[in-house]
Amino acid sequence: MKQILLDFISKYITLTEEEEGVIGGSNVFRTVKKGTNLLKHGQTSDVEYFVLKGCLRTYYVVDGEEKTTAFYTEMEGVTPHCVISKKPSDYYISCVEDSVITVSNRDMDAEIFDKFPKFETLCRLMSEDLFAKQQISFDEFRISSPEQRYLNLLEKRPDLIQRVPQYQLASFLGMKPQSLSRLRARILDKSRSNVYLDSLIEN
Amino acid sequence: MKQILLDFISKYITLTEEEEGVIGGSNVFRTVKKGTNLLKHGQTSDVEYFVLKGCLRTYYVVDGEEKTTAFYTEMEGVTPHCVISKKPSDYYISCVEDSVITVSNRDMDAEIFDKFPKFETLCRLMSEDLFAKQQISFDEFRISSPEQRYLNLLEKRPDLIQRVPQYQLASFLGMKPQSLSRLRARILDKSRSNVYLDSLIEN
DNA sequence: TTCATTTCTTAACTTAAGTGAACGAATTTA
DNA sequence: TAAATTCGTTCACTTAAGTTAAGAAATGAA
Numbered sequence: 001m002k003q004i005l006l007d008f009i010s011k012y013i014t015l016t017e018e019e020e021g022v023i024g025g026s027n028v029f030r031t032v033k034k035g036t037n038l039l040k041h042g043q044t045s046d047v048e049y050f051v052l053k054g055c056l057r058t059y060y061v062v063d064g065e066e067k068t069t070a071f072y073t074e075m076e077g078v079t080p081h082c083v084i085s086k087k088p089s090d091y092y093i094s095c096v097e098d099s100v101i102t103v104s105n106r107d108m109d110a111e112i113f114d115k116f117p118k119f120e121t122l123c124r125l126m127s128e129d130l131f132a133k134q135q136i137s138f139d140e141f142r143i144s145s146p147e148q149r150y151l152n153l154l155e156k157r158p159d160l161i162q163r164v165p166q167y168q169l170a171s172f173l174g175m176k177p178q179s180l181s182r183l184r185a186r187i188l189d190k191s192r193s194n195v196y197l198d199s200l201i202e203n
Numbered sequence: 204m205k206q207i208l209l210d211f212i213s214k215y216i217t218l219t220e221e222e223e224g225v226i227g228g229s230n231v232f233r234t235v236k237k238g239t240n241l242l243k244h245g246q247t248s249d250v251e252y253f254v255l256k257g258c259l260r261t262y263y264v265v266d267g268e269e270k271t272t273a274f275y276t277e278m279e280g281v282t283p284h285c286v287i288s289k290k291p292s293d294y295y296i297s298c299v300e301d302s303v304i305t306v307s308n309r310d311m312d313a314e315i316f317d318k319f320p321k322f323e324t325l326c327r328l329m330s331e332d333l334f335a336k337q338q339i340s341f342d343e344f345r346i347s348s349p350e351q352r353y354l355n356l357l358e359k360r361p362d363l364i365q366r367v368p369q370y371q372l373a374s375f376l377g378m379k380p381q382s383l384s385r386l387r388a389r390i391l392d393k394s395r396s397n398v399y400l401d402s403l404i405e406n
Numbered sequence: 407t408t409c410a411t412t413t414c415t416t417a418a419c420t421t422a423a424g425t426g427a428a429c430g431a432a433t434t435t436a
Numbered sequence: 437t438a439a440a441t442t443c444g445t446t447c448a449c450t451t452a453a454g455t456t457a458a459g460a461a462a463t464g465a466a
Contacts, residue, residue, distance in 0.1 A: 060342065060346060062346060067345070067346040069341070069342040069345050069346065070338075070342075079331075079335075081335050081338065081339065084331055084332065084335045085335065091342070113324075117320060117323070120320075120323055120324065120327055121316075121323065123327050123331075124323055124326050124327040124330060127327060127330035127331045127334055128282075128287055128326075128330050129287065130334055131330055131333055131334045131337065132282075132284050132287045132288065134334065134337055134338065134341065135273075135284065135337065136284065137341075138272070138337065138340070138341045138344070139263065139272040139273075139294070141341070141344070141345070142270070142272050142344070142374070142375070142377050143263060143265060143270040143272065143374065143377075171345070171346065172345070174345050174346075
């Protein structure tokens, strides 16, 4: 189990055995049941999570409605805003499936960074990388229509469409569940008529 | 001019005079005319920018149409994706107004981080902070309607609405220029009728 | 200043998303 | 297993955004 975490880290830097020990020591492995809330609106926290198996999601509640803004699956880490801002969280983090995660305290900072500067390099590289990836996602979201967003997700994260309830996907795609349902029917219609047209071309 | 940059950095860490010297030495100050492209689609680059005065924007060209995804104004830095990914850029960076910027080479990395570990701390803190802020912006964008996004921008970045052409704002808000124009007219209508209703209540 | 180009607005029409409600299917709970 | 709840789909209707086109306003260049 610990190996998944170390594999992930090895994408950024290589660790000595001593350093791997530090990682192992500062992480707690935990299994979480589907539906569990790891963080609630209004709470503060100083821990971050890394998903070894399963799926987490973040969502806001606006006018009594859940608005899902992110999913985290295998080999993805979540640092709640409140850990960085030190303010109460605006959103919830909950478990979409039974999951195995690591919970690590963010206050390793100063001391560990001092003893093992490599960890600061790791954090910098990961932050820069995540920032760049997030920016690309944001750009794509901005310049796409809801339909393009859905098709894009279908291509890039087909697993999410299988493992996540539709109503959660809908707000993630920036629309209502009914609209997503209709959109899917529309796409199916189109591809059916394309199959028909394609068969005309064949003959 | 250099002071603006140092003021910005002081939001994250405090620097000794020697360290300020390093910053001063590794940054080139440059004035750029409105309309200039600092980076074009397909180009690679290893420099990042920091805006001292003026406004930069990033945009994609999709089917011959400009899609603006970000604006950078005073005290904001831009690290093009291609600097991190080392691949040709997917987008353009250009100058919305005559501007004064710093251009700094990203290859200070290893050597300077080694001599002045504080700079790695600076980069880590800035990346984490930017990541968190971008995430909040993305979340807000996701859970808002185009109209809410416009009102939100009006509140948070009223300067942008003044200094940036509408057609650039439109794609930034995820819509067509005509829709933005209509939306603005709609909002004005609403507020006019509210003023009218308000005056009824007064009497 | 004048002309040319770009940008913004308006309008009519089309397409798609929001809303409210109903219903069946799936899942959870007792 | 049965009842209750949650979830997904469909429908009719409303609202808003996309599209195409025309013209006014602002901007830039000669």
